[in-house]
Amino acid sequence: MRRYNATHPVTDYQPMEAFLTATGLVALAEVGDKTQLLSLVLAGRYRAPWTICAAIFFATLVNHAGAAALGAAVTQWLGPDVLRAVVAISFVALGLWLLVPDTIDEDETKTRPAVTRTRIFTIVSSAFFLAEMGDKTQIATVALAAHYSPYAAVVAGTTVGMMLANAPVVWFGERLTRRLPAKILHVAAALAFVLLGIAAWWW
Numbered sequence: 329m330r331r332y333n334a335t336h337p338v339t340d341y342q343p344m345e346a347f348l349t350a351t352g353l354v355a356l357a358e359v360g361d362k363t364q365l366l367s368l369v370l371a372g373r374y375r376a377p378w379t380i381c382a383a384i385f386f387a388t389l390v391n392h393a394g395a396a397a398l399g400a401a402v403t404q405w406l407g408p409d410v411l412r413a414v415v416a417i418s419f420v421a422l423g424l425w426l427l428v429p430d431t432i433d434e435d436e437t438k439t440r441p442a443v444t445r446t447r448i449f450t451i452v453s454s455a456f457f458l459a460e461m462g463d464k465t466q467i468a469t470v471a472l473a474a475h476y477s478p479y480a481a482v483v484a485g486t487t488v489g490m491m492l493a494n495a496p497v498v499w500f501g502e503r504l505t506r507r508l509p510a511k512i513l514h515v516a517a518a519l520a521f522v523l524l525g526i527a528a529w530w531w
Contacts, residue, residue, distance in 0.1 A: 346485065347485040350476070355489035363463065374452070383448070396470070418474075423522035465486060465490065468486070469486045
């Protein structure tokens with residue numbers, strides 16, 4: 329269920345609707361993404377799954393909260409018609425972007441194994457925060473926050489989506505990722521973003 333807030337150019341959604349949409353889209357978008365590959369590399373290097381998962385959660389929450397705040401600010405700068413067009417185009421562009429294979433920069437993983445869990449946490453959270461800058465999921469968070477309200481539900485959803493995609497890689501490693509039909513999930517995520525873009529344009 330949705331309702332239009334006359335004082336705010338974004339159509340308000342029930343928090344659970346915004347949360348589930350953000351969770352599903354980001355979880356699908358993350359399969360085969362460089363941050364998932366980064367999870368695999370760091371898990372093999374440090375072998376501290378709880379610390380690595382905590383660092384991923386922290387980095388994602390901070391990064392996506394900032395992205396959602398930007399999305400919220402955009403709604404104040406643009407009128408509802410312009411905003412609807414921008415959001416629709418953003419979602420469609422993200423869908424097309426998902427069809428492009430992702431790669432990981434080897435320099436992102438060239439750090440020495442840490443001795444303490446504190447240092448592992450610092451290294452992993454920093455690596456993930458930087459890897460998310462300008463990434464598909466960060467841009468998706470901006471677009472989702474510009475389209476959905478409340479923004480806290482969007483941030484919670486994108487963060488959970490990131491954890492759903494990356495935590496299993498940390499725990500189960502390469503054997504799990506080899507069995508996932510990454511190409512099929514990438515296409516499914518791309519279609520989901522395109523359909524959401526069409527829906528944002530018309531509704």
